[in-house]
Structure formats: C-alpha cells, structure tokens
Amino acid sequence: MSTDDAHDPKFGEYGGQYVPEALMPAIEELADAYGRYVLENEDGFMDEFRERLADFGGRPTPLQYAEQLSARYDTDVYLKREDLLHGGAHKLNNALGQVLLAKYMGKERIIAETGAGQHGTATAMAAAHLDMPCEIYMGETDIARQRPNVFRMRINGAEVNPVTVGRGTLKEAISETMRDWATTVENTHYVIGSIVGPHPFPKMVRDFQAVISEEAREQAIEKTGGLPDSVVACAGGGSNTMGAFAEFVSDDGAERSSAKNPSGDEPRGRVDLVAVEAGGSSLTVDEEKGVAPNSATLSTGDEGVLHGARTKLLQDSDGQIMESHSVSAGLDYAGVGPELAHLVDEGRVTPVNVDDDAALEAFHRLSQDEGVIPALETAHAFGYLEENHDELGDTVVVNVSGRGDKDLETVIEETSKRDLDIAPDMSILNRVGGGGI
Amino acid sequence: MSTDDAHDPKFGEYGGQYVPEALMPAIEELADAYGRYVLENEDGFMDEFRERLADFGGRPTPLQYAEQLSARYDTDVYLKREDLLHGGAHKLNNALGQVLLAKYMGKERIIAETGAGQHGTATAMAAAHLDMPCEIYMGETDIARQRPNVFRMRINGAEVNPVTVGRGTLKEAISETMRDWATTVENTHYVIGSIVGPHPFPKMVRDFQAVISEEAREQAIEKTGGLPDSVVACAGGGSNTMGAFAEFVSDDGAERSSAKNPSGDEPRGRVDLVAVEAGGSSLTVDEEKGVAPNSATLSTGDEGVLHGARTKLLQDSDGQIMESHSVSAGLDYAGVGPELAHLVDEGRVTPVNVDDDAALEAFHRLSQDEGVIPALETAHAFGYLEENHDELGDTVVVNVSGRGDKDLETVIEETSKRDLDIAPDMSILNRVGGGGI
Amino acid sequence: MGLERAFADEPAFVPYLAAGDPNYEDSLAYVEALAEGGADVIELGLPFSEPIAEGKTIQDAIVRSLESGMTPDRFFEFVEDLDVDVPLVCMTYYNLIYQYGDSESRSDSGTASGDTASQEGPRPFVEKAAEVGIEGFVVPDLPAEEAGPLREACDEFGLDLVFIVAPTTRGDRLERMMEQVSGYVYVQARLGVTGARDDVDDATEASLARLSDWDVPKAVGFGIKTGEHAEEIVAAGADGVIVGSALVDIVAEGHEDGDSTEAVADRLESLARELKQGAVRGAQERPQPERT
Amino acid sequence: MGLERAFADEPAFVPYLAAGDPNYEDSLAYVEALAEGGADVIELGLPFSEPIAEGKTIQDAIVRSLESGMTPDRFFEFVEDLDVDVPLVCMTYYNLIYQYGDSESRSDSGTASGDTASQEGPRPFVEKAAEVGIEGFVVPDLPAEEAGPLREACDEFGLDLVFIVAPTTRGDRLERMMEQVSGYVYVQARLGVTGARDDVDDATEASLARLSDWDVPKAVGFGIKTGEHAEEIVAAGADGVIVGSALVDIVAEGHEDGDSTEAVADRLESLARELKQGAVRGAQERPQPERT
Ligand SMILES: Cc1ncc(COP(=O)(O)O)c(C=O)c1O
Numbered sequence A, B: 001m002s003t004d005d006a007h008d009p010k011f012g013e014y015g016g017q018y019v020p021e022a023l024m025p026a027i028e029e030l031a032d033a034y035g036r037y038v039l040e041n042e043d044g045f046m047d048e049f050r051e052r053l054a055d056f057g058g059r060p061t062p063l064q065y066a067e068q069l070s071a072r073y074d075t076d077v078y079l080k081r082e083d084l085l086h087g088g089a090h091k092l093n094n095a096l097g098q099v100l101l102a103k104y105m106g107k108e109r110i111i112a113e114t115g116a117g118q119h120g121t122a123t124a125m126a127a128a129h130l131d132m133p134c135e136i137y138m139g140e141t142d143i144a145r146q147r148p149n150v151f152r153m154r155i156n157g158a159e160v161n162p163v164t165v166g167r168g169t170l171k172e173a174i175s176e177t178m179r180d181w182a183t184t185v186e187n188t189h190y191v192i193g194s195i196v197g198p199h200p201f202p203k204m205v206r207d208f209q210a211v212i213s214e215e216a217r218e219q220a221i222e223k224t225g226g227l228p229d230s231v232v233a234c235a236g237g238g239s240n241t242m243g244a245f246a247e248f249v250s251d252d253g254a255e256r257s258s259a260k261n262p263s264g265d266e267p268r269g270r271v272d273l274v275a276v277e278a279g280g281s282s283l284t285v286d287e288e289k290g291v292a293p294n295s296a297t298l299s300t301g302d303e304g305v306l307h308g309a310r311t312k313l314l315q316d317s318d319g320q321i322m323e324s325h326s327v328s329a330g331l332d333y334a335g336v337g338p339e340l341a342h343l344v345d346e347g348r349v350t351p352v353n354v355d356d357d358a359a360l361e362a363f364h365r366l367s368q369d370e371g372v373i374p375a376l377e378t379a380h381a382f383g384y385l386e387e388n389h390d391e392l393g394d395t396v397v398v399n400v401s402g403r404g405d406k407d408l409e410t411v412i413e414e415t416s417k418r419d420l421d422i423a424p425d426m427s428i429l430n431r432v433g434g435g436g437i
Numbered sequence C, D: 001m002g003l004e005r006a007f008a009d010e011p012a013f014v015p016y017l018a019a020g021d022p023n024y025e026d027s028l029a030y031v032e033a034l035a036e037g038g039a040d041v042i043e044l045g046l047p048f049s050e051p052i053a054e055g056k057t058i059q060d061a062i063v064r065s066l067e068s069g070m071t072p073d074r075f076f077e078f079v080e081d082l083d084v085d086v087p088l089v090c091m092t093y094y095n096l097i098y099q100y101g102d103s104e105s106r107s108d109s110g111t112a113s114g115d116t117a118s119q120e121g122p123r124p125f126v127e128k129a130a131e132v133g134i135e136g137f138v139v140p141d142l143p144a145e146e147a148g149p150l151r152e153a154c155d156e157f158g159l160d161l162v163f164i165v166a167p168t169t170r171g172d173r174l175e176r177m178m179e180q181v182s183g184y185v186y187v188q189a190r191l192g193v194t195g196a197r198d199d200v201d202d203a204t205e206a207s208l209a210r211l212s213d214w215d216v217p218k219a220v221g222f223g224i225k226t227g228e229h230a231e232e233i234v235a236a237g238a239d240g241v242i243v244g245s246a247l248v249d250i251v252a253e254g255h256e257d258g259d260s261t262e263a264v265a266d267r268l269e270s271l272a273r274e275l276k277q278g279a280v281r282g283a284q285e286r287p288q289p290e291r292t
C-alpha cells in the first residue's frame, strides 16, 4: 500500500465512487483521513489501532498446524485462527479500525449494516469499547435468522434498526445505511463491513484486515521456514479474503515457494491465492425471478455498479441485482470487493466455489477432526480443501474467518434436511426437551 | 508448586482422596503422572502443553486496560481476557492439559462432567483436537438450559450422556462421571472441570490454569510497572479463581504494592485476592427443603467431604448436600476447591459474594461500557467491583473467565423478570418475530 | 441545449414519477396528468433494484413498478406510448444504463457467463433513449468523476446530463460538475434522501448562492410538497422546482385505496397545478427577477 | 472381633437394603424378612445425597429413602425399632459420619455459619451407632489413608470397620487396608459401581487369591443375583456373599406395582433363602474347606 492509494479510487477498471452527491464530501473527507491516519500514521493512529487490536481484540491470532487434516490430505494444513478474535470473526479488525478512525475524525455517531450479524456485532463491540453511539441496520429476514447476534448487538448497547424493504437481507441493509448516511453525514461515520462500497472503503477495509496476512506470512515463515504454496479463504464481500491475501499478493513468482530456503534469506516464490465463494444449491440462475441460488459473484458474475463501486455482480441481463442465496448468511451477497474482481481478472486470485452440501460437510469435519467449529462462511474454504487439496501444493494456509457458534441452529436445521454421513445425531436434545437453542 | 505436590494430597486440613476403592489406583496413577509430566516436564509434556495452548487455544490472552470502568471507579481496572480463549472460557487451559496428559498416560477414552456446558465444550474440543473419543455427562436440567453448549459438544463429536438422577445438575453429573470412571478406570481418564475432586485433581487443575496468573502478573508489571493491588475472580469450583491467583499467592507482603518501583527490581508487596461467589437470590438457606438459594460456599459453607475431597460445602446439619442456586449455571455448585477453602481459612483469600441482581447489572454494564460481553459467572466479579471498588486499591485485575454468548437466553429471561435500568430494550426481537435464540 | 428551454419564460415545474407505478397503463395516465397540470419537464424514473438515494416513498414506488414488470425495454416503450408535449428526463441508476450495452449478457440466461464486461458502456442506452425521445438524464449514483463516458454519449446524441448539487458540495467538486452539467442543475434542498418534508431548508438559499455564477437553470428538489413551498423556493432564487415524493404519495394512496385511475390522475393534475402556480408566484416575489 | 463370628460356622449371607426404602414401616418389615430368610449380617444403608459409589438401582433406593424422610437420627431409631437377631452394619458415606459430631452446625438453621468445622470428627456418630446396636461400618468413600479417626472411634466403642478391596487394589494399598480392617473384608467382584449382573467375574478369583493371607473373612459383593452366583462365589473361596441390588430391585418393583408389604417381604425372604442356600452349597463344593 502507498499513500497514493488514498486518492486512487480504482483497481484497474473496478472500484470508484458511485454514490449520491450528498455522500461525496463524506467519502472525500474519509479518503483524506484514510491517507493521513491509516497510510501515514498521523497522530499515531495506526499505533493505537494495533495496540487496541492486541489488547481488546486478542491479536495476534495463532497460525495452527492442523494435525488431523494434514494427515487426511497428506498436505501441511495451517489454520489462521481469526475465529479467536474478540467477537468471533475477523470482522473486528475492520470495525475497530473504522470506529477508531471515526473518533480521530471527530465523528460522534456510528452506523453500520449487517447481514449475518457478525459485522454488526463487531461494530457494536468496537463502538462500546470506544464509547460511541451506534446504530445497526439489519434486514428483517436476517434479524429473524440471526437472533443471537441481534441479542449481542443490543446487549452491547447498539440500536438495531430493522430494514423491511425488499427481501430484508444484506443488500437492502446496505442501501438503507447509505440512506441514513446521506442524511447524517456531517456527524456520522458509516462503518462498512467488507471491502465493498465506494473508495476509500475497499482499500481501507483491506488495510485494516491485512493484519491477518501480515501475521500469517511471518508465522508461516517461522513455522515452516518458507512461504505456503497456497492461501485459501472464503469470499462474500471479500474482507477476510483480501485480509488473508494482501501480504501475499506480491509473492507472485513463477514457481511455487514450498521449496524452503534453508538460509535466512527472505523467502520468495509464488503463493497461490484461492477465493472460495458460496456455490449455494446450484450455479444456475433463474433470470425470470431474478434469483441466483448461489453467491458465486467472482466465478459467475458480470461487471456492473453496485453500492458505490464498479465490480462483479450477480445481475440479470437488464442490470437488476439478483437475490443471491447461500446457507451461510455472511456470504449471501450479490456483489464482491472490486479489488478481488480485479485480481481475478489479472489471474492473481483463483475464484472457485463450493456448494451448501459440501460446506456443511466441511463444517462437521473440521469440528470433529480438529475441535474447531468454523463459521459456515469459513466452512466453504474447507469444503474446497476437501475437494481439491491435490492442487494446493505441500503447504496450505486456510483462513478460519470466524467461529460457528452463531450458526448452530442453521447447521442443525440444514443438516437434518440432508443425509450427511458425517453429521452427529442431535436427538439428545429432543429426548431431553426444552425450547430453541 | 514443587514435585512434592504430587504426593501431598492436602491443603492444610482440606483436600485428600475420599473416593471408592476402585478409583484409588487410578488417582494414584494420575498423581504419579502429574508428578512426572506436569511437575517435572517429563518427555517435554509441559512444553507441548504450552505450545498447544498457544497455537490451538490462542494464548497468551491480553491484559486489557478497561477505559470506561477505570474512569467510572477512578481505579485502574485491567481485564484478563480469558473470554478470548478458544471455546470462550478459561476452561480449555485445564481440559487441554488433562486430555494431553491422558494421551501421555496411554489412556484411550475421555469422560467429563459438565454443568454450564463450558467445561464439557472445552473437553470435547480438546478431545477432538487430540483425536480421543469423549463422553460428557450432563444433568438433564442443565441440558435443557444450556442447549447451545450441548450442540457444540455434539458437533465436536462428543457423546453427551444425560444424567436423570436427582435435580439433574452439576453435582449429579460429577457423581455419575465418577461411577463411569469406577467401571472403566483402566483405559479411561476423567477430566474433572475445576479444582475439585480427589488429589491430584485440585493441584493439577490449578497448575494448568496457573498460566492465567503467570501471564497476568508479567503483563501487569509490563503495563503498570508494578503489581496490582488486587486480583478479583469469580468462584464456582474455583479453577479460574486459583488460576488467576496462583502466581500472586506469594505476593503476601504487609503493604500493598501499587507504590510502583521505578527501578528494574522485581516488584514486591501485597496483592489482595478476592474470590467472588454467587450470592444467588439470598444467603438464607432452607434447611427443610435442603436448598441454599446461593452457592456462596466459601463465605457460608461448612467443612465436609464431597466428591472426593474435604472442603467447604453447602450442607444441612445432617451433612446432606444442599441444592445450590445461582443465575449462572457455572457457579451453581455446593462445593469449592479445597485449596481455596484453605487459603480463605489462612486469610490469604477474601471470600465475598454478589447476588443475582448485581451480577445481571454488571453483565449489562461491562457489555455496554467496554464492549465485552462476560459470562454470567464472570459478571459476579464485576458486580463486586461496582460495589466495593474503593477497597480494592489503585490497580485491580479482574479475571474475565469467559464470554457471555452462552448466557444470552438466560440474561434476557432473567432481565425481563427484573426492573434493571441498565438493561437494553429487547422488544425488537418480538417485533420482528421468529423462534428462540 | 434542449432542456434549458423549459426554464426560459417562467419558473419551471419539474415533477417526478416512477414509470410503471403502479402499472404500465395507469402510469401513462398519471404522467399525462402532470403534463396537463403544467409540468415543464418530467423526470421519469426507470426503477433499479437498489435505489440507494431514495427515501421510503420512492423506494416503494420502485418496488411497485418492478413488480408490475418494468424493465429498460418496457421503459422505452412507455416513453413512446406517452402522449405528452413536455421534455422528458430519464432518472435512473448507473448500472441499468451501463448494462444495456452488454448485448452478450442481455441474451444470456441460465448460468451467468462470467466474462461479459460491457464493451460499449452507456452508449447503447443513450442511443435508444434518444431514439424514443428522452432529452436528458439524472443519475443519482453517478458523480461527475465517473460521468465521462455517459457525458460523451449524451453529447453524441444531443442529450442533457443533469447533475445533483448537494448542500455539502463545494470547491473542486462544484467545478467539475459545472464543466459537465447541461440542461439544468438539480439543487438538493437538504441532506438526506428523497421524501416530502414540511418546511423549506435554509441550505437551499446557501446552495443557490454558491451556484450563482453557473449558466444553467437551477431547479431545487427534495422535500417540496405544496404550492407555498414551491413559491418560497422560487422566491429564494430557484429557476424551477422538482417534486417527486408528494406526487408519488398520491399514486401510492390511490393504489392502496383502490381509487379509479381518473380520480388519481385528477389529484395529480391539481397538485401539479398548485405547484406550478406556487412557482410562478414565487418568481413574482423575487427582488431581482433576472433569469439566466 | 464381633462381626467375624457371623462367618464362623458356614459361609455368610450378607444382604444390603437402604434403611427407609420406600418408607420407614415397610423397610422395617423388609429387613426383618431378610433375617428370616437366613441373613448372617445385614448391611443397612444410611442414605447420602451424593452416593458416588452406587449404581442406578441403589441410587434410586436412596432417593426413595431420603424422600420418605430418612436422616441419621431416624436411622438410629430405625435400628432400635428393628426386631432382628442378626449383626447390623451401617453402610454410608463419610460426610454423614463426619458431620454428626458437628453440634454447632446441627443446631444451626437459617444462614449457614461458615466456621463450624467439626471438632469431634466421627466419634459422636460411632458412639451413637454403638448405643443403638450397630456393630460395624462400610464407608465406600473412605479409603484407608483417611480412615484413621474413624478407626480410632470404632476401637473405642468396639465396632468393626470393613474395607472394600477392589480388583485394582494392590501392593501398598492392600497392606494399609489389612492393617486397619476388622469384621470382614468386602471383596469387590468387579470394577464399577453396585448393580446386579448376570455372571461371575474372573476378577473375583484373582482378588481372593491376593487376600489369601488375610485373617478376616472375605465376603464378595457386586453383581450377585442368584443362588447359583452365590454358590459359585463361595466355591471359589469366599467366606460370604454380599447382595444388594438384587434385593433392592424387589423393593423397587413392589413399590412401583403397589404390592402389599407382606408380598414384598415374602419375595425378599425367599430370595434371601435361595442365596443363603447357594452359599452353603458352594462351601460344600470347595476343594479344601479350610475356614479361618
Ligand atoms: C465468519 C465470516 N467469514 C466470512 C464472512 C464474509 O465476509 P467477507 O467476505 O467480507 O470476509 C463473514 C460475513 O459475515 C463472516 O461472518
């Protein structure tokens, strides 16, 4: 990253600032603050951010050798444990960065959208920590299916504003938050939850999340003596993805790097970057209904403009945005970060996808084999590992973007609809009785 | 700790090995293994344990300065963030240690009891991580009120055996696990969940948990230049408590130590140790029904013998064990670790208690003011801080033994029964509809 | 250019409706009623699934319109079917303009194809719009910085490109818009999204002052509801008033109450008349009625 | 000492019932039926709320007994009310023995007092037990290492202290128990908790072999259910058989089915007789019937 980043809103063709005029001064102010505080560490912003990430967030997170999976795949598998971050997902890296930045900018109020509730939870926690009033927009449908996270936001003192428009999911919540921002822009900062939205959000969120790969790259060198052959991360908007990739992007040599260099030289070589999207129930879209039963934006989407940026989208031939679908609410989004779209076009990032069934299986596998219950979003990355470990080289880092506690109810329900050999029998809970989770 | 510890089953009058004869060989074998592997680091056991605690568990956990609480109390308040440990509570320190020890001992099966489900969850995770079959005994009542943790155990591949005897809570689950062990002792290790039970459990569990205070003491010196004046921790069985106290027990000088020593000398002085028990709804017991509406064992209990050790107990005049009660399932136990009983008699640890109402308020306060949602168990420690911060000196470390995600349903229910000004309005969830959490 | 003519003689009344709200036929009647009521320019909304700049009233209109089957192609038919003698402006979001050129994606169905980035950009949409008689565009999510390709296409086909100036727009950004704007400038009366409010904001006067040296007409919108509002705004120096939500409300209520098309059209026409007359009154009250 | 006499002439049959199961009166009749059926020693359970060494059958008996109001004081009354001519052993957990002496805590009610550690230990309980005619104790959660104070009190009042030897007990621990045991030794036939099983375990023979040089009678328990079991066990060298769960099952079934006290007592008596006769047969089959 360079300070030019603050004023270059594009990644190749992608990115930009497609927002209502009323928001332009705010995002220009933000781009300026991004340049000064984030990129130039003015007033020691980045130092304070890193210190709070450590003390409040629990960084660094470990890079754990996964013994059972490594044996299963005959490949050294390492887990980057973002599930251990405060709040239970990588989301806090970004939320804390932005709320702190809002404070440096003199803003007095925080708003954010949330889908699965993870970003809302992280933002509510960061806002409570930094003593900022906070309101979260969340679609009605998502409120009903992500209740524990709604509780957590409320308990952290955030207001939760239900969004009743449309299908009542993430897409609508983002639009609604932008509307609030357009009205309140002078004292309010909008903490966007992924590497999406208008510049400077995609770059700024990436930079806050890049701590994942900064740590992982160092930890991998320390543990293995070299770079990994591949880094695998799930991709919804793509913030954990770019966070896990950022420091490896320039490891783009011709050859894989797992031939470890025994001397103390800085390791070189190529690290493959694999973004695993939600294949949902099928890659086939229903143009008529405007529904894509997946959210495989990078692999199947078209270029277009959504939520302030040019990027790849799930849209119909007219340009109307489709309803995406995934068993994991956090991947259920019709857009994707413009930087990822660009890196895919450049061939630097490989987009792949894994369907609901394989993600559920991978959820159970990681839980049983490693004692780590992943978020359903994260499980997609492990679904890909199961299917394609042969292609990933000798050493693979998988980003465990979050923990699965929030998903228990969904997993049980979705598992019971399927015939998965791997799933444990849950009848004990019926036998003993009681209410919902 | 010294290697004599392996063969000294007592803490003053307390402790011992009051178990059925069939278990004696097993606990003798365990005491021996404890001496060799834990105390003498045979085969590098402790090195492997510490490494796994770091990589799998996420240690070290931070010691975080709590800005809002510090301002509120005009006291420097530091949070020892065990809530960030894998699984969401300090319990993993012990579970991982014992499952690993079982492996070193050549055992092939793990059993454990659980009350709130936190220890069961931690054990299930550790067993999955180390590839050991695992069965958890849990009272029927607790299964019904701690469903998310039951799900987590099952998802990690553990069997959960409902205990239907008696009230179906922790006390019965411990007895039942001991019965299993009496039958299977040759190939099975019983991972007890706190510093209770027969020797060597109380010492061994303390040693596995002592990493909390080892880190906290160093971190406090690093951050403040000296020792804290007080360490405050909640106490059920007392494992997070002794974990947080262990390294401070010998800081028993005549004067408080907060007069920081500016030179590089090893800090000296007195660190007050405060164990906060559940005051429940009242300290008054109902002898007739055999019910104590609290679990304030250290403050109000009598000496007696329970679950293999002589310790302080909640019992009626005949010696029958009472039903304890607390809004927090994890503190809801009629016994307490013998070492804590001893340190209380010695005057080294101050036993106090906080009632359900104050714990609930503290739960909301920490969530809103600091963005950290504590376990209800942990909230008791903060309830004490609210009421008695004046007596705790200038620098206080509070052990955040776990996170509160598991308690959301209880908190909402219990909050709705009370008139707590601080509690957020939860009506959004009714407005939007949907099922349980 | 073309649209400026609508502001030449007296202050212009510029109403907005979403095309196809609540259905194709009724919507034709409603738009015609606005013309009847004195509209000088009509902003016709082509609905987009993610209208980030709209308040609840217009969002709902967009949902009704989409549900009744509105698409870009239907929109062009709609414009052709309209029997009005008033200049028409298309108000929509950039993705619809941008995708229209993507012929490959337009024909594709079933599995999305993945590499059908538009090669032609906004040109095909503008060409088609020109063909059916659209005279200009308002694109709320297209800032001046990204507007190059659309501006070029508009120039090629002789259409205007209207920009929205917000109360927060200043300095360089104003400059950039001044260079590209044509037809008229849409002066946003207050922060926020579209939606009828009850009073006129001070920000309006300040905005008009900042634009005093621009040589396009200044039409003020956001929150204008009544003839008095329109009067005040024009008295404060505006060359026209843009009114959307207050009109859409009439459509919405009529739809909900199951009123006849005629009844709703009558109400639209009479509010249009009130607004137009308010604007005209406002012009008469102005200290120096110098018109650009 | 006292209890050894019960093993002197022929192999002893040692039944167990929880005193007060399912209620005080019936339980008196049931215990008396066991005496009638040929019991040589009776182990009377004083129920403790946390019976960690018992299987489900005896746990349930303990719950029934506690719910019917059994307490240590009622237990002593029970013993006094019993009309039997057989030596009685009290089987209970250490906390009840230990607390009985704690007069301060016994009198206290309402808020527990916090510093009422027993000063007298097990002595008051033993004294009272001796007074009502109890002749010995089995305390499943009291290992030899912790048994000093109880052993002393027993010596003072002339009672026996029975220890349980498990299949896993060996070496030093055996020695320690041999030094302290009196009356008889309870040989646990297999690992686990109490509960009737269907076959005789090999572990029994091995245990008996390990104890061959002990000079107290060896009574084998855990899992004995029928006359044939008793026969086998005694044939293998035991001096007596201890039977609990099989008898408790009869009480439990009678209670559930609402059978009359007499009917249940009859069934107990006849199973007692079968067990006693089995034991006697076993003695006749022994290779060398040398009795200590
Ligand atoms: C655990 C987890 N992983 C991944 C995602 C997807 O977001 P992103 O692609 O921005 O990392 C989410 C979103 O909620 C999440 O909660």
Ligand SMILES: Cc1ncc(COP(=O)(O)O)c(C=O)c1O
Binding pocket: B089, B090, B091, B115, B116, B117, B118, B119, B193, B194, B195, B234, B235, B236, B237, B238, B239, B240, B241, B329, B330, B331, B375, B377, B378, B401, B402, B403
């Ligand atoms: C978070 C937490 N804190 C404290 C406790 C109490 O246990 P202990 O007193 O052994 O630390 C529990 C028990 O479940 C717990 O889950």
